[in-house]
Amino acid sequence: MDLRFTDAEAAFREEVRAFIRDRLPADTRERLRLGHAPRKEDTVAWQRILNAKGWAAYSWPKEHGGPGWSAVQRMIFLEENLLAPAPELLSFNITMIGPVLIQFGTPAQKARFLARAANLDDWWCQGFSEPGAGSDLASLKTSAKREGDEYVVNGQKIWTSTAHNADWIFALVRTNPQAAKRQEGISFLLIDMKTPGITVRPIISIDGSHHLNEVFFDDVRVPVEQRVGEENRGWDVAKFLLGNERTGIARLGKSRERVDFAKQIARETRAGGRALIEDEGFRQRVARLETEIKALELTQLRVVSAGGKRADGKPDPFSSILKIKGTELQQAATELVMDAAGPLAMPAWARELAALGGEPPPNEPVPGPDWAARAAVPYLFLRAASIYGGSNEIQKNILTKAVLGL
Amino acid sequence: MDFEYSDDQRMLADSVARLLSDRYTFDARRLYLKEGSGWSAALWEQYAELGLLGVPFAEAHGGFGGGAVDVMMVMEAFGRSLVLEPFLASVVLGGAALRHGGTAAQQAELLPRVIDGSLKLAFAHGERQARYDLSDVLTTAARDGAGWVLEGAKSVVFHGDCADRLVVSARTAGDRCDAGGITLFLVDAAAAGVARRGYALHDGMRAAEISLSGVRVGADAVLGPVDGGLALVERITEAGIAAMAAEMVGAMEAMHAMTLDYAKTRQQFGKPIGSNQVVQHRLAEMLVELEQARSMAMLAAMTLDEPDDAERARAISMVKLAVGQAARFVSQNAVQLHGGIGMTEEYAVGHYFRRAMVFEHSFGDSAHHLQRIAATVR
Numbered sequence: 215m216d217l218r219f220t221d222a223e224a225a226f227r228e229e230v231r232a233f234i235r236d237r238l239p240a241d242t243r244e245r246l247r248l249g250h251a252p253r254k255e256d257t258v259a260w261q262r263i264l265n266a267k268g269w270a271a272y273s274w275p276k277e278h279g280g281p282g283w284s285a286v287q288r289m290i291f292l293e294e295n296l297l298a299p300a301p302e303l304l305s306f307n308i309t310m311i312g313p314v315l316i317q318f319g320t321p322a323q324k325a326r327f328l329a330r331a332a333n334l335d336d337w338w339c340q341g342f343s344e345p346g347a348g349s350d351l352a353s354l355k356t357s358a359k360r361e362g363d364e365y366v367v368n369g370q371k372i373w374t375s376t377a378h379n380a381d382w383i384f385a386l387v388r389t390n391p392q393a394a395k396r397q398e399g400i401s402f403l404l405i406d407m408k409t410p411g412i413t414v415r416p417i418i419s420i421d422g423s424h425h426l427n428e429v430f431f432d433d434v435r436v437p438v439e440q441r442v443g444e445e446n447r448g449w450d451v452a453k454f455l456l457g458n459e460r461t462g463i464a465r466l467g468k469s470r471e472r473v474d475f476a477k478q479i480a481r482e483t484r485a486g487g488r489a490l491i492e493d494e495g496f497r498q499r500v501a502r503l504e505t506e507i508k509a510l511e512l513t514q515l516r517v518v519s520a521g522g523k524r525a526d527g528k529p530d531p532f533s534s535i536l537k538i539k540g541t542e543l544q545q546a547a548t549e550l551v552m553d554a555a556g557p558l559a560m561p562a563w564a565r566e567l568a569a570l571g572g573e574p575p576p577n578e579p580v581p582g583p584d585w586a587a588r589a590a591v592p593y594l595f596l597r598a599a600s601i602y603g604g605s606n607e608i609q610k611n612i613l614t615k616a617v618l619g620l
Numbered sequence: 621m622d623f624e625y626s627d628d629q630r631m632l633a634d635s636v637a638r639l640l641s642d643r644y645t646f647d648a649r650r651l652y653l654k655e656g657s658g659w660s661a662a663l664w665e666q667y668a669e670l671g672l673l674g675v676p677f678a679e680a681h682g683g684f685g686g687g688a689v690d691v692m693m694v695m696e697a698f699g700r701s702l703v704l705e706p707f708l709a710s711v712v713l714g715g716a717a718l719r720h721g722g723t724a725a726q727q728a729e730l731l732p733r734v735i736d737g738s739l740k741l742a743f744a745h746g747e748r749q750a751r752y753d754l755s756d757v758l759t760t761a762a763r764d765g766a767g768w769v770l771e772g773a774k775s776v777v778f779h780g781d782c783a784d785r786l787v788v789s790a791r792t793a794g795d796r797c798d799a800g801g802i803t804l805f806l807v808d809a810a811a812a813g814v815a816r817r818g819y820a821l822h823d824g825m826r827a828a829e830i831s832l833s834g835v836r837v838g839a840d841a842v843l844g845p846v847d848g849g850l851a852l853v854e855r856i857t858e859a860g861i862a863a864m865a866a867e868m869v870g871a872m873e874a875m876h877a878m879t880l881d882y883a884k885t886r887q888q889f890g891k892p893i894g895s896n897q898v899v900q901h902r903l904a905e906m907l908v909e910l911e912q913a914r915s916m917a918m919l920a921a922m923t924l925d926e927p928d929d930a931e932r933a934r935a936i937s938m939v940k941l942a943v944g945q946a947a948r949f950v951s952q953n954a955v956q957l958h959g960g961i962g963m964t965e966e967y968a969v970g971h972y973f974r975r976a977m978v979f980e981h982s983f984g985d986s987a988h989h990l991q992r993i994a995a996t997v998r
Contacts, residue, residue, distance in 0.1 A: 215629075215689050216622045217922045223621060286621050477997070494994065501993035505938040512915030519623050535908050610904040611897075618880055618903055620894045 217512065219286075226287055230294045237263050238300045247475065249551070249588035250564075251423060251595070252301035254337075254379045260301045261334040270303060271312060271332040278316050278324070279332055285518040289462075296467025305462075306338040306376075307331040311384050313458045314402075318443040318451055327382075327404070341371040341385030341405070341429060342452070348373075349608050351386070352396045352449065356431060358387035358403060365389070365403060365441070367411075367434040373602070377414050377427035380407050390446050402448035404440040411435070421594035422565045456604065460533035463603070464514050464540030466507060472547035472592070473503050479554040479585050490554060503546055510539045531616035534609035541599035541606060548593040555589030558582035564591060623918075629690060635670055636697040644701040646968045652704055657782050658826040659704035668737030673711050676719070681731040688859075688921040692866040696917075699870025702971055704824060706740055706779035708863055713778070714741025716859035717787040721804060721844030721852045730785065730806075742783030743856055744774040744807075744830050752984040754853050756797050759832060761790035761805060768792075768842070770805065770813075770835040778982075780828030781818025783809050787856075788832065793847050802850045804843040811835050823974040851929070858936045861983050862920035865943040868979050869917045872910045872947060875954040875972045879903065882958055899957060906950045913946035934996050937989040944979065944986040951976035 219227070242256045252260075264270040272288055274280030283291065295302065303309075312331050315324055330336045347354040356369025367387055377383065383405050393399030405412070411434035417426040443451045477500060480490035490496050517532045552559045561581040567574060574580055581587070600606040614620045625633070643663060652660040667673050675690045677683025684690065691712060698707060715734060718727055718741075733739035750756035759772025770790050780786065786807045794801030807814065813835035818828045844852040880903055883894030893899050920939040926932040951973040955962035962969045980986065 215625055215918070215922075217918060219621055491997070494991075497994035497997045498990050500997045501990055502941075504997075505941050505993060506912075508919070508935075508938050509912040509916050509942045512919050513911055515621060516623055516911075516915060516918075519621060532911070535911055538908055539912065607901070610901045613904040613907055614897075614900040617907060618900070620880070620883065620900050620903070 217515065219290075223286055223290065227290045227294060230291050233267065234294055234298045234300055238298055242301065243298060246299040246301065248584055249475075249592050251425065254376075257301040257304060258334050258337075261303055261307075264303065265333045270334075271308060272303070273309060274312055274316060274328075274332075278312075278328055286515070289514065289518050292462040293467040296465060297471050299468075299471050304334060304337065304376075306340050306380075306384075307334060307336070309458065309462070310340060310455050311338050311382075311404075314384070314442060314451055314455050317454055318402075320439070322439065323404070323442065336381045337376065337379050339374055339377045339380035339383050339407075341374060341377075341383045343373045344370060345372050349605055351452070352400070354386055354388060354400070356385065356387050357391065358389050358401060358436070360389070360438070360445075361435075363438050365401075365436045365438065367403070367405065367431040367436055369431050371429040371431075372427075373417070374414075374427045374429045375425055375602075377407070377429050378416060378424065383407055383429065384442070386448055386452055389448075393446065397449040399446055400448040400452070401445050402442045402451040403436050404442060405431075405434065405436050409434050409436070419595065420597070421591045422562065422568075423591075423595060425595070457533075460517075460530070460536065463533055464510055464536040465544055466511055466514065466540065469503070469507055469540070469543040469547040472544070472551055473500060473507070475585070476500070476547070476550040476554045479551065479589070482583065482585075483554060483556065485556070496554070499550055503543065503550065506539070506543055506546075510536070510543060513539070531612055534604075534612045534616075537603065537609050538600075538606045541596075544596050544599050545593075548596050552590045552593040555582075555586055558586035559590040561586070563587040625689075625693070629686075629693060632675070632684070632686070632690060633693045633697065636672065636694055639666060639670065640697055640701040640703070644703065646971075649702060649704065653824050658820060658824065659706065659782075663703075664705050664737050667705065667707065668735070671735075673707070673737050674735035676711065676715055677731055677735055681727060682735045683731070688862060688924040691863055692917060692921040695863045695866035696870035696873075699867035699872075699975075700874045702823075702871065702874075702975055704826075706742070706782060706826075708860065708867075709742045709779035709783065710734060710740040712863040713743035713856055713860050714783075714785075714787055716856045717741070717743065717804065717843060717852065720855045721849075725840070726806065726843065739785060740779070740783045741785050741787060742777050742780045742809075742828075743860075744777045744780055744786045745789045745853055745856075746775050746777065747773065748775045750775075752988040753797060754857060755799050755802065755850055757789050757791045757802050758796055759788070759790045761792050761803060764836060767836060767838045768805065770807065770832045770837065772832050774830040774832070776821075777828050777830055779826050780830050781816055781826050785809060786814070786830065787843060789849060789853055799850050801847050802853065803846045804849045804852055805837055805841045806843050807832070807835060807837055807841065811837070821978050823971065823978045825975075825978065854929075854933065857983050858924060858932065861936050861940050862917070862924050864979055864982060865913070865917040865920050865939050868943050868947045868976065869910070869914045871972045871975050871979075872906075872913060872950045875950055875969060876903070876906050876910055878969055879906070879954045879957050886959075893957075902953055902957060906953055909946040909949050913943045913950075916942040916946075930996070934993060937984075937992045940984060941986050941989040941993065944989070947976040947979055948986075 261270050268281050271280045276282040344354050358365035358367045385403050386400050387403055388399050389401040390399030411432040413430040415428045416424045483490040563581050564587045671684050674683035675686045679685040761768040761770045786809050788805045788807045791801055792803040813833045815831045816828045821827055883899055884892055886893050916939045923932055923935040954969050955973050958969050961967050
């Protein structure tokens with residue numbers, strides 16, 4: 215047993231770090247550092263830079279354009295990308311639809327979609343959740359009736375992240391309402407967002423951002439060749455998708471980057487007559503977080519290295535531990551940033567600024583230093599982290615069943 | 621990066637597990653507790669025969685030639701069975717003192733006897749006033765011809781009552797909490813002027829208060845550098861934390877397993893209590909904490925050989941904090957989910973609970989280590 219990175223792994227980290235340092239546009243990095251979400255063009259530009267390097271499809275097999283990395287390399291790559299901070303690869307493309315098509319897609323589907331997904335020529339989004347189907351995904355109602363060579367889709371999806379940016383949506387639809395088990399009547403369809411009958415409505419979240427949407431389907435006609443896997447076997451595809459590639463699920467780089475940012479704020483902020491970073495209470499919060507991050511780093515390595523050797527290819531239920539702890543840490547880290555900002559965390563200056571078209575009015579004082587405007591925004595946004603991707607309660611159910619056997 | 625155990629390590633773990641499952645049932649353990657020494661001399665001999673007492677020592681001394689990972693595996697197994705024998709005191713703490721501070725002559729004289737079990741060591745460092753401050757040493761050693769004479773008292777010395785040789789820290793220069801001026805000595809427990817009062821800790825493990833009045837030792841009793849012993853004290857303490865962290869992982873495993881088993885069998889309202897989601901999620905949370913602690917015990921084992929003192933100290937403090945928090949959560953909930961039976965002397969879970977309590981107060985509690993980590997925040 216040797217938990218240290220090998221020389222080759224350390225050299226790989228240096229290579230990734232150097233590449234990101236040299237090629238990540240400075241304005242993108244700065245926006246992310248200040249707590250902004252990446253703009254669509256930031257994400258597209260960065261993913262294309264990585265793709266040109268052969269790194270975007272980081273988890274795909276070599277024959278489909280992946281770099282052929284080990285699980286540890288993949289983890290290092292994701293971590294360095296988050297630490298930079300650089301925009302994350304669009305997970306819908308890279309960790310969801312790509313692997314799904316590689317596993318279940320027809321040769322025609324692979325040829326049509328894979329390379330474009332890697333290069334973000336197509337922006338994908340995920341049509342799973344519905345108003346009545348959240349954690350209980352199998353109760354979804356959106357229907358797809360077969361008419362000749364087409365399905366006619368009717369219904370509604372919700373919480374659809376980045377649907378307003380998307381060119382395509384992969385959606386779970388009910389093709390057999392009479393199936394004995396709910397899971398057995400579901401199919402997995404690829405739908406062009408430009409198809410007539412699709413309406414996207416924004417949902418503004420508590421951080422003021424437009425990230426989420428409702429997507430309505432009204433007699434949307436989808437060619438049968440855009441179904442992935444067999445009819446009524448879409449649940450298998452969905453299970454594969456949700457269990458696939460959990461390497462990055464803890465997003466530890468994000469938590470570390472946020473803790474570092476909180477420390478930077480604390481160095482520039484005075485509290486009780488000295489720099490906040492000198493405050494014992496603040497230091498202990500940092501110490502606690504850094505300890506938990508360290509522990510999860512090791513747990514992640516254990517899961518990753520076990521996963522690399524898993525023969526059955528099934529998702530490791532221990533990745534639920536990564537999801538639970540990882541999201542708790544992201545939330546705690548963004549909370550620390552917000553608390554470091556103190557009263558300057560309160561003004562919703564970022565919203566005002568957006569309403570003003572991004573330009574502060576002349577001769578008006580800006581409330582606080584550059585970090586203040588968005589100090590609370592990631593805190594607000596990341597309340598979602600323990601809800602999405604299978605809520606943390608669902609993760610505990612998974613552990614209960616799969617590990618504890620209760 | 622490699623999480624695999626070697627064949628030798630697997631064989632070691634198997635043989636320990638076999639021995640303990642045969643000889644360390646809960647009922648057997650309760651009998652060992654009642655022996656005069658508070659542990660089993662017969663088991664101690666078995667450990668020696670199996671080579672366990674030589675795990676961290678070089679083959680040249682008759683040891684197994686293992687490292688911190690091997691100790692971790694043994695301690696995990698010991699934690700699962702709540703082993704009472706003075707392995708931590710003699711092999712881990714005393715062993716670390718000799719490995720890091722002993723001269724070739726001291727090692728050659730003592731290690732073979734530690735390994736064959738005929739000589740037991742104890743680490744007599746803590747003092748009443750010191751709480752967790754490693755540099756707070758009032759016991760003195762004054763030069764006496766070529767040798768030294770020791771004066772003072774040591775407190776809560778693990779297995780100090782049965783040790784044959786004590787590793788005693790004493791101030792040879794400076795004031796109470798100075799980092800410099802501490803020296804370690806090997807003191808025969810039977811020497812004139814050594815008085816010991818042994819007692820049981822809450823978990824049944826033995827410890828002692830030890831007073832030293834006019835205890836004379838020769839020049840060859842000095843262990844490590846004169847006046848520079850604090851670094852050695854730190855290394856011994858780190859070895860203790862790493863070993864106990866692994867022991868706690870074993871203990872948490874056992875607590876989690878018995879609580880899970882209880883949740884599956886205990887019926888209330890006509891169904892197993894484990895069918896309640898609130899119980900299920902608690903058990904899932906205990907599992908998460910246990911696995912995080914396991915990761916940290918591994919980190920500890922890997923860190924003990926880290927040459928950078930500051931980095932090693934920070935990592936070990938993180939281990940103690942994380943495992944301490946996990947142990948508190950797991951042990952408290954293990955008792956809680958058992959209900960009344962968990963409160964009783966006759967049921968195992970409470971014994972693990974008490975071991976967790978002792979762990980928290982050994983080598984610095986969570987608050988102490990949190991402060992140490994916080995002091996390094998940049």
